[in-house]
Amino acid sequence: MGSEDPNESTASVVKELKKQSSGGTNIIKEYKDIFSKEKSSGSDLEHDKIADEGDAALDLLKTLIEEKTESIAKEDKRKKWDFATSPHEHFGKTLDDTFGAFLAWAKCKADESQVNVSKALRRLESYADWMHETGTDLIEPALTSASVQKCVEAWAFTTSIDSEGHLVWWGDMSKVTDDYKQFKKDYAPQDHLRAFVWYCHAIMYNENAQRNGLIWVYNLAKMGMMDMFTLMPSELGTKLDRLTIGVLPIKMKCMYMFESPTWVNVFMKIIGVFMSKKMKERMVFLKDWNQTEKLGGLEAIPKGFGKVDGTYEGSVVDKYFEES
Numbered sequence: 559m560g561s562e563d564p565n566e567s568t569a570s571v572v573k574e575l576k577k578q579s580s581g582g583t584n585i586i587k588e589y590k591d592i593f594s595k596e597k598s599s600g601s602d603l604e605h606d607k608i609a610d611e612g613d614a615a616l617d618l619l620k621t622l623i624e625e626k627t628e629s630i631a632k633e634d635k636r637k638k639w640d641f642a643t644s645p646h647e648h649f650g651k652t653l654d655d656t657f658g659a660f661l662a663w664a665k666c667k668a669d670e671s672q673v674n675v676s677k678a679l680r681r682l683e684s685y686a687d688w689m690h691e692t693g694t695d696l697i698e699p700a701l702t703s704a705s706v707q708k709c710v711e712a713w714a715f716t717t718s719i720d721s722e723g724h725l726v727w728w729g730d731m732s733k734v735t736d737d738y739k740q741f742k743k744d745y746a747p748q749d750h751l752r753a754f755v756w757y758c759h760a761i762m763y764n765e766n767a768q769r770n771g772l773i774w775v776y777n778l779a780k781m782g783m784m785d786m787f788t789l790m791p792s793e794l795g796t797k798l799d800r801l802t803i804g805v806l807p808i809k810m811k812c813m814y815m816f817e818s819p820t821w822v823n824v825f826m827k828i829i830g831v832f833m834s835k836k837m838k839e840r841m842v843f844l845k846d847w848n849q850t851e852k853l854g855g856l857e858a859i860p861k862g863f864g865k866v867d868g869t870y871e872g873s874v875v876d877k878y879f880e881e882s
Contacts, residue, residue: 663807
C-alpha cells in the first residue's frame, strides 16, 4: 500500500478529484448535492405535520405514504414505496420497525413526545429512492448476515456503546490495508455495497443509535490519496456517503478521525463549503492518540484499535453473525 505524500497540495488534490471524476461521477458536484439534500431533508418546515410519538405518528406516516403513492401516475415510479430491496426481515424486523426508525429520528427537539412526521417522510423518501436504485444488488442473493460477514470483517468494523449511550462505529484503515492488493482482489464493488448497506441497517435498527445517536471513530492511518480512491470506484464511494450522510435516519453526533493524511484535510476544506456549520463542527481531527477521554476512555475503545490499548471486546453488531 502507498503512503501519504507530504507534498499533497490543494492543486494536486483538485487534479486527482478531476481525474477520478472523468469516469462520469463528478465528485465535488456529488458532495454538493449530498450536503444540500442533507440540509433540506433534515430541516423543519412551516406546514409540517406533527403527531404524538407511537401509534399516532406511525398511522399518520402510513397515511402520508399512501397519499403520496396514490398521487403517482406511473406504476414503475410507485415501486420504490414497496421497499422490495429492504433487508428488514433478515434482521427480524418489519416495515413498521423501519418506519419507526425514521419517526425516532424526526422527534421534535422542543418536545420529544412529538414527532415531525412530514420530516420523517422526506427522509424516508430519500431512503426509498436510494434503496430502489440499487436494483437487484441487494436481493440477488438476499442480504443476509452470512452473505456479508467476510467483507464486513475485512473492513474491520466494530461497534460499541459509550458511557452516554451513543452507538460508536469504529473503523481502522490500518487493518483494512494490511494486504491492500489482496483486499482489492477478494472483494468486488458489489461486495462493498452489500457489506456497507447491511452494516448500516444493523445500526439503524439499534435502539441506542435511534435514541442517542451515532459516533464515528476512524483511524485513517495516513492512507495515500491514490490508495483511498482506488479502494472502490468513486461512484460507489459517493453513493455510500450519500447513504450515511443524507439518507439513514441516524443522528451523527460526531466523527473523530485519527492519523488524517494531508489530502483528506485538503479535501474536507474543499467540500466543507457545502456543509452546514453544525456538520463542520461534528468533524473532529485528533492528532494525539492520548486523547482517549474523548472516546470514553480505554474501557470503551475496542481492543487492537489504532495505537491505543483499548480493552473493549466484542461488537454490538456481531450478534447478527452469531445468530446466523
